Amino acid sequence: xxxxxxxxxxxxxxxxxxxxxxxxxxxxxxxxxxxxxxxxxxxxxxxxxxxxxxxxxxxxxxxxxxxxxxxxxxxxxxxxxxxxxxxxxxxxxxxxxxxxxxxxxxxxxxxxxxx
Amino acid sequence: xxxxxxxxxxxxxxxxxxxxxxxxxxxxxxxxxxxxxxxxxxxxxxxxxxxxxxxxxxxxxxxxxxxxxxxxxxxxxxxxxxxxxxxxxxxxxxxxxxxxxxxxxxxxxxxxx
Numbered sequence: 001x002x003x004x005x006x007x008x009x010x011x012x013x014x015x016x017x018x019x020x021x022x023x024x025x026x027x028x029x030x031x032x033x034x035x036x037x038x039x040x041x042x043x044x045x046x047x048x049x050x051x052x053x054x055x056x057x058x059x060x061x062x063x064x065x066x067x068x069x070x071x072x073x074x075x076x077x078x079x080x081x082x083x084x085x086x087x088x089x090x091x092x093x094x095x096x097x098x099x100x101x102x103x104x105x106x107x108x109x110x111x112x113x114x115x
Numbered sequence: 116x117x118x119x120x121x122x123x124x125x126x127x128x129x130x131x132x133x134x135x136x137x138x139x140x141x142x143x144x145x146x147x148x149x150x151x152x153x154x155x156x157x158x159x160x161x162x163x164x165x166x167x168x169x170x171x172x173x174x175x176x177x178x179x180x181x182x183x184x185x186x187x188x189x190x191x192x193x194x195x196x197x198x199x200x201x202x203x204x205x206x207x208x209x210x211x212x213x214x215x216x217x218x219x220x221x222x223x224x225x226x227x228x
Contacts, residue, residue, distance in 0.1 A: 033214045045205060052214065088163065091141035091158065097213055102148060103169050105158040 002027045002094050006106035013082045014114050020067075021077045021109045023092030034068070034075045034095040035103065041089040048090070051075065079111075087113045118142065121206050121220035128227055133194040134185045136223045140187055140208030146170070148190040148209070148217060150179055153202040164189055165211045 003026045013019035025034065036048040051059045051068050058066050065081045081085055089110050093103040128134055140147050141177035149161040160173035164183035175181075178196075183189045193200060203224050207217040 023204050035216065035218075041202065042221075044116075045207070045217075047216050048220070050214075050216055095214065100175065101165055102160045103217055105155045105161070 002005045002029075002096055002104040004030075004092050004094050005012050006090075006092055006109050008109045009107070010110045010112070012100050012112040012114060013079070015082055015084060017082055018078060018080045019097060021079075021080055021090050021092075021111065023075045023077070023106055025092070025094045026073060027073075027094060027096050029096040032094055033068075035093045035095075036064070036066070036075075036077045037091045037093060037105075038058070038086075039091065040085075045091075049077065053108055068105040076082065083115050087111055117218040117220065118149055119206060119208050119218055121204075121218035121223050122161065123223060125224045125226075126148075127226045127228065128196060131200060132196050132227075133134060133192065134196065134225065136191040136193070136204055136207030136225075137204075138189045138191070140189070140206075144208035144210055144218070145187065146209045146211035146215075147183055147187070149175075149189070149191050150205040150207065151202050151203060152222070161191070166181040189210055191224070198227050200228045201225055221228070 027109045034051045038046045043081045049061045074079045090107045091108045092106040120139040145166045148163045151159045161175040163171040181191045203222045205222045207219045209215040
């Protein structure tokens, strides 16, 4: 069974600084995808970034990048030049191959951005 | 805007009642997923449909049921409601291909009193 663990319930960062959110996962599958979703106070779940497990290159989307360590089963999210609008709950999620594309989510990390 | 439409946005009802949540997927998406988000349980997968057929089942109670119609919209029916069913219910859609990202609606906030 898949599990996703986010060990930091809350994090804070100063505006314009960089912050890294941690995520570890466990799966017996060799092929899978990993995602980070953002949930601002508006409560909508917004896709931030996606990583394919067989790709060694870390995914990047503007100020958001990941550090994917497959052997360690670690998938951290780095937010550079943090902005007030980045304040949200961040969820790490995984999906493995096998007949369903359901995402398994971690418990989330609440990010506060201080002006 | 994700393109996924959920109605209603809010629902307040009493214990023992039955409600129906509705979801219209993004244009072109064949898969619909239902998730329940509560404070203590996080995001829990309930059920997935692909092109009208049930594809995967998660921690969905027997009091809950869902279906996907020929026009691909989906409904989640919750019956014999209990206080513990109060939560945010999300619908998401995807193309149904392996690794496709899920696109979420804005959710329905259900309050059972």
